[in-house]
Amino acid sequence: MPKLDESLLTGLPPFSLLDRAQIREILDQAVSRRYDEGTAIFREGHDADRFYLLLDGYLRVIRSTPGGDQIIVLHISPGQLFGIAPALQRNTYPATAIAAAESIALSWPVRVWDDFITRYPGFATESYKTLGQRLGQIQETLTEMATQAVEKRVACALLRMVHQSGRKSDKGIEIAFPVTRQNISDMTGTTLHTVSRLLSAWQKDGIVESTRKHIVVTDPHALVVLSEA
DNA sequence: TCATTAATAGCAT
DNA sequence: ATGCTATTAATGA
Numbered sequence: 001m002p003k004l005d006e007s008l009l010t011g012l013p014p015f016s017l018l019d020r021a022q023i024r025e026i027l028d029q030a031v032s033r034r035y036d037e038g039t040a041i042f043r044e045g046h047d048a049d050r051f052y053l054l055l056d057g058y059l060r061v062i063r064s065t066p067g068g069d070q071i072i073v074l075h076i077s078p079g080q081l082f083g084i085a086p087a088l089q090r091n092t093y094p095a096t097a098i099a100a101a102e103s104i105a106l107s108w109p110v111r112v113w114d115d116f117i118t119r120y121p122g123f124a125t126e127s128y129k130t131l132g133q134r135l136g137q138i139q140e141t142l143t144e145m146a147t148q149a150v151e152k153r154v155a156c157a158l159l160r161m162v163h164q165s166g167r168k169s170d171k172g173i174e175i176a177f178p179v180t181r182q183n184i185s186d187m188t189g190t191t192l193h194t195v196s197r198l199l200s201a202w203q204k205d206g207i208v209e210s211t212r213k214h215i216v217v218t219d220p221h222a223l224v225v226l227s228e229a
Numbered sequence: 230t231c232a233t234t235a236a237t238a239g240c241a242t
Numbered sequence: 243a244t245g246c247t248a249t250t251a252a253t254g255a
Contacts, residue, residue: 150244180234181235181236181237182235190244190245191246193236193237193245194244196235199236200236200237210236212234212236212253213235
């Protein structure tokens with residue numbers, strides 16, 4: 001296995017308070033792996049034997065409902081911890097993580113979790129902070145799904161992806177990972193057909209521009225207006 | 230070029 | 243207004 005460079009972790013929130021030697025310790029226990037687009041890093045209900053940090057790429061976190069269909073709960077962007085079942089006192093993963101684009105992640109065995117928490121200042125607080133943020137976000141989208149009209153939900157979903165992965169391009173802000181209409185419908189509880197119609201209409205109005213699996217928001221403000229309407 | 234998968238068009242509920 | 247079937251378009255082998 002290649003020796004991992006310390007610059008990979010310096011500056012990332014969970015490790016920002018640590019010195020060089022501590023980061024070295026952490027890296028020496030880590031395993032680095034690459035995941036092709038569409039690959040599962042771990043699956044819902046399986047034994048949580050490792051926890052992860054996304055270095056590069058994007059992930060979809062998916063949960064299946066009692067009804068059998070799957071919904072996209074949230075996305076993970078580079079620098080974030082994920083699969084941190086030990087923080088939830090769980091020994092199985094609560095959701096499935098799929099690489100939305102080619103991704104690279106570090107992972108550690110769960111048995112070192114308690115060690116990390118006690119030995120590395122800032123790691124615990126940052127981990128629980130991201131955990132809390134995610135719970136809040138899930139709550140938000142959940143109530144949104146139950147109460148808001150479809151157009152608003154899709155507008156919100158696009159805005160969320162823009163916020164966590166938006167890159168400026170010449171046309172506007174582009175979503176940095178491949179997204180299908182099916183994906184968006186899985187995030188919003190509709191069908192790909194409705195999403196397709198909405199995107200077509202918005203494209204005509206100059207709010208978005210989309211090609212296959214690729215979306216650019218050309219008028220973010222108009223989308224914000226739609227999401228609040 | 231063909232097989233696979235994404236996106237739309239048009240009809241039904 | 244939203245969902246479904248059938249068709250077209252794009253992509254990658």
